[in-house]
Amino acid sequence: GKSTLVGSLVTGQADNGEGSTRGFLDVQPHEVERGLSADLSYAVYGFGDDGPVHLRNPHRKSDRARVVQESDRLVSFVDTVGHEPWLRTTIRGLVGQRLDYGLLVVAADDGPTKTTREHLGILLAMELPTVVAITKVDAVSEDRVQEVEREVERLLRDVERTPLRVERHGVEAAVEEISPSVVPVLRTSAVTMEGLDQLDAFFQRLPKTTADAREDFRMYIDRTYSVTGVGAVASGTVNSGSVEAGDELLVGPMADGSFREVEVRSIEMHYHRVDRAKTGRIVGIALKGVKESEIERGMVLLPADADPTPVRSFEADVMVLNHPTRIRDGYEPVVHLETVSEAVVFHPDGGQLLPGDTGEATVEFKFRPYLVEEGQRFVFREGSSKGVGTVTAIHED
Known part of the structure; x- marks a missing residue:
C-alpha cells in the first residue's frame, strides 16, 4: 500500500501488483519477509527543470547521491509504519522529524482502518497539512472507490476538516488550498500509475512550510x-x-x-x-x-555559544485523545517530543483529566533531563491511551 506508493513515486516505476517497488524502502530483513515496514524508511526524489528526477536503483547509495545533486528541489519521505504494534515508531516519525506535510494512505480494498484514524488524529494534533491518497484503485470496482472516498470525507468532516477532491478541483486548487483545515484527497494506483503524475505535480508545487524563525542551528x-x-x-x-x-x-x-x-x-x-x-x-x-x-x-x-538549560520538568497544556478511565496524579506515560521518547510522571492541575479533556499538567522526566522549550508539541501514550500537548513553561533546575 503505502510503501509501494512511495516506491513508485521515487522511481517512476509501476509496481507488479505484489509490492515489487516497496522493496526500495524496506530496510530490515524481517520486513522483507512480512512485507510490513517496521522502522522509519527514508526515500527521496527530486525535481529539475524537466520534471521529476527519479531513483534508478534505490539500493545504490551513489544513485541517491545523484538525485540530491541533480535536483533543484528535493522531496524526502519519512515512511512510517502502518501497523498497530508499531504505532510508537509512527509517533516517533511524526513528532521527531522536521516534517512539512503529511501523506495519509488509505487502501481502496480495506478503506479507513482504526490505524488510519489514529494516524490522522496525530497528524491533525501536530497541525500538519495533510493530503490523503486512496491507493490500489485498480484492484476494486469504481463503486468501491467512491464508497471509500465518501468514508474518507466523512472521517475528515468528523474532525472538522474540509476534504477537497483533486479529481474534481485539480492540482492547482489542492496546492493553493492545502492547510491544517483543508485536506486534498486523490486516487492512486502504483500498478497502473493512475494519480502518480498528479502527486508529482502536487509535490513539485507545494510551498515549503515556514521554517522555524530562529536562525541558530x-x-x-x-x-x-x-x-x-x-x-x-x-x-x-x-x-x-x-x-x-x-x-x-x-x-x-x-x-x-x-x-x-x-x-x-x-x-x-x-x-x-x-x-x-x-x-x-x-x-x-x-x-x-x-x-x-x-x-x-x-x-x-x-x-558552541548557546546557553542551553537542561529541563527535568515542565508545564503543559494537554489533551487526552483516548483513555479507558481518568488520568490521575502520578500517571506515567511515555512522552514523544522532538526525538525524545522518555518515561514521565504527570501531575494534572486539579488532580485528574478525563478523556476528551483539555487541561494543564506538570510533566516530569523520570530518568534524565532533556532540552525542552516553550511551544514545543508532544504526544504521550501509555497502553491504549494517547494524548497530545504543548509545552507552556519550563522549570529550571
Whole structure:
C-alpha cells in the first residue's frame, strides 16, 4: 500500500501488483519477509527543470547521491509504519522529524482502518497539512472507490476538516488550498500509475512550510552510529539554522545535565557528502570530541555559544485523545517530543483529566533531563491511551 506508493513515486516505476517497488524502502530483513515496514524508511526524489528526477536503483547509495545533486528541489519521505504494534515508531516519525506535510494512505480494498484514524488524529494534533491518497484503485470496482472516498470525507468532516477532491478541483486548487483545515484527497494506483503524475505535480508545487524563525542551528538526534575511521555519527533532521563542516557545537544534555563541546568532521545527506546542511534536511553528522556510546537519541546539537538549560520538568497544556478511565496524579506515560521518547510522571492541575479533556499538567522526566522549550508539541501514550500537548513553561533546575 503505502510503501509501494512511495516506491513508485521515487522511481517512476509501476509496481507488479505484489509490492515489487516497496522493496526500495524496506530496510530490515524481517520486513522483507512480512512485507510490513517496521522502522522509519527514508526515500527521496527530486525535481529539475524537466520534471521529476527519479531513483534508478534505490539500493545504490551513489544513485541517491545523484538525485540530491541533480535536483533543484528535493522531496524526502519519512515512511512510517502502518501497523498497530508499531504505532510508537509512527509517533516517533511524526513528532521527531522536521516534517512539512503529511501523506495519509488509505487502501481502496480495506478503506479507513482504526490505524488510519489514529494516524490522522496525530497528524491533525501536530497541525500538519495533510493530503490523503486512496491507493490500489485498480484492484476494486469504481463503486468501491467512491464508497471509500465518501468514508474518507466523512472521517475528515468528523474532525472538522474540509476534504477537497483533486479529481474534481485539480492540482492547482489542492496546492493553493492545502492547510491544517483543508485536506486534498486523490486516487492512486502504483500498478497502473493512475494519480502518480498528479502527486508529482502536487509535490513539485507545494510551498515549503515556514521554517522555524530562529536562525541558530539546532538538531535533535534521531539515531547514532559508530563509523570506522570516522567515529561517532549523529543523524536527524536539521530543526533550524544550518551547519557546516568544521563548526564547533555542543551536544547534550548528558544524564547529569551537562553539555559537551564537539566539532563537525563531515556531513552526509542521503549518502552524499555535503559541506553544509540547512533546515529540514535529514543528515548524518560525524562528530569529533565524543564517543558514540556517550550520545543518544533525544539529545540535541547546538552552536558552541548557546546557553542551553537542561529541563527535568515542565508545564503543559494537554489533551487526552483516548483513555479507558481518568488520568490521575502520578500517571506515567511515555512522552514523544522532538526525538525524545522518555518515561514521565504527570501531575494534572486539579488532580485528574478525563478523556476528551483539555487541561494543564506538570510533566516530569523520570530518568534524565532533556532540552525542552516553550511551544514545543508532544504526544504521550501509555497502553491504549494517547494524548497530545504543548509545552507552556519550563522549570529550571
